[in-house]
Amino acid sequence: MTLQTIDTFQTQSPCPSLVKSPPPLRVQSLVKRFGQTLALDGVTLELKNGESLGLLGPNGAGKSTLIRSIAGRVTPDSGTISVFGSPPNSEAARDALGWIPQDLALYSSLTCRENLQTFGRYNGLRGALLREAVDRCLHWTNLADRADEITRNLSGGMKRRLNMAVGIIHRPRMVLMDEPTVGVDPQSRNHIFEMIDRLKQEGMSLIYTTHYVEEAERLCDRIAIVDHGNIIAEGTRDELVRRTFGPRSELIAGFARADQNATFWVEDRGGQMIDGTARFKIDHPGEVANLLNASTLAGMEISDLTLRRPDLESVFLELTGRELRD
């Protein structure tokens, strides 16, 4: 599926006098509790103009709470949020911000066009501006030929695309995307990726939450790893891997019998046993032979062995001791 050409999503380019203007997003020491649950534990982050920042973390890590705080839908207990220098609930912030929630927040009995018109009006668009925005969004989502289809009759992927379009109907300068690919098939996911690429090309600043490593790597310039309501690491993919693993590689070993003896044996050699799979950090390939010899001597039968450069999944595992999809 190819994307049709669209006019532009280009946000106003910063003129020289605005070079020192506030960044799209600045979050400082954000704390939010829901009863006994500490959802955000002092989150601090900043987004640069035109940058796409991925918030990578498992379910319940606090990503959505952070996004909802930025969108003004959650009131933090402490800390500050500034959207282009304005507080999240200000009119300036609302105009500058687009929010694509995880839920399909659409009127299912309205058509695609009517949904876009409705939310366009809610965002202050009228007349020709509204018509132009609706057409632009229909083309961006490749839903122009389904414009008058009742939303509830659309496929899951189409609904997701419409959900995204509604979030950017008013041409925001920054977009918050909260797991926009949840529940979509691979083809629709690729389509969504292309839509996001297009926004990036136009210079829009993005925050993208996901628990899929491949999405974060594919779409984001910078990645913040979120766990237990805090950002535990931040940087580009390579920076995160380098900071966590250095020049070392990762050796992943599967055991025929992943019992307690195997766990003791792995931990004795500085590895981690997670979900029946052993992970070792090794400085050079020669260590692989040593480990194999040692396992043979200890009577451990290794059934599967992989040597690889660590990825973000490895980084997350290394930093939290848990899988991303726990």
Added chain:
Amino acid sequence: MILAIVRTSILALLRDRGALALNFILPLALFSIFALVFGGRRDSTPRVKVLVVNQDTSAFSQRIVTGMKQAGSLDVRTRPDSINGSAQPEYTIATATAGVREGTAPVAVVIPPGLGDPGVEPLAGSAGHGEIRLLEDISDPVAPSVVSGTLKIVTMRAVLEDRTDRLRDVPDAAQHRPETPAETPRLADEGIAVVANNVVGENKRNPLISFYAAGIGVLFLLFSASGTSAALIEESDNGTLDRILSSRVAMTSLLLGKLTYNSMLAFVQLVLMFIWGWAVFKVDLWTHIPGFVVMGITTAVTVAAFGLFLASLCRTRAQLGAFSYLIILAMSSVGGSMFPRYLMPAAMQKAGLLTINAWAIEGFTKVFWRDEQIIQLWPEVSVLLAAAVCFLVVARVAVRRWEAV
């Protein structure tokens, strides 16, 4: 397997408070309300308010008035309530007629001058001089019958007492034989002629239809407003509300938008109901358009605000369903949508004043039945609009939970 299904169903029921209320609390509550409204409390028989114009000064007419006052079924008023402590003059035909037309009482009794004179023959069936007149509002079909029946008993008793007194005053009464009726008025009487005059809606073709149109209309308007207000809960559940509130739309604007839409919908429903009433039941809609518009808009705004009020207090659609079902049926039964208030016990009639239904029905009755001027609707319009403002304020406070958590 069957047990597993039963167990799952029980668990689901126990975790759904709305369904629990619907299944167990609602029937008890409705049963209690209906028992109070329609049921057999010992003191539940309502006393019919009746205005008495006594133009006669005889002891006989006084006996009739006293007898009416002693009758448990009547609440007799011979003069209007005091104003600022100063007693009002006794009712005349003009003030009593006005009282019935304004709805102060459904019936007035006029005792003509000379009824107790010895020369008058007030036999049943006579007309003109010597008959007691009832000035009725037939929108209350029961009150005139109650008054008429009571009056027959009371007059019969007065005749007998009068006869006894006369016999006592006449020596050797047993041997005395009256020669002419003039000497013994009322002695042979079997009752006093009671002639009814309808003083409200004399020219109405179908007197009670407008009452039912208003009563049933308000009942369904309330249900409809509750249903449309449920959209607020739906929007909260599916995330649309979050999205709306993250746009330029503020919560107050959102509520006012919903209020406007729900009011328009309610007004259209009322229009349809009264047009249907005109087309099928000959409700005189077209000569009452201004009053209908005033009461229609007022009622529509109030029920719309009430719907938002209910929705704002509920967390789920199930809760709203159970809660609104209970409140609306209770309000409608006490407020006169299902059963005329004048047939209810006095306490229930007063309780009815706490409902939208009672004020709306009273307003429509003033318009369609009593042909009152728009200015006369001020009590109903004021109360309903004040209620609407209160509902809206409470709803606004309650929906703060959706603004940001």
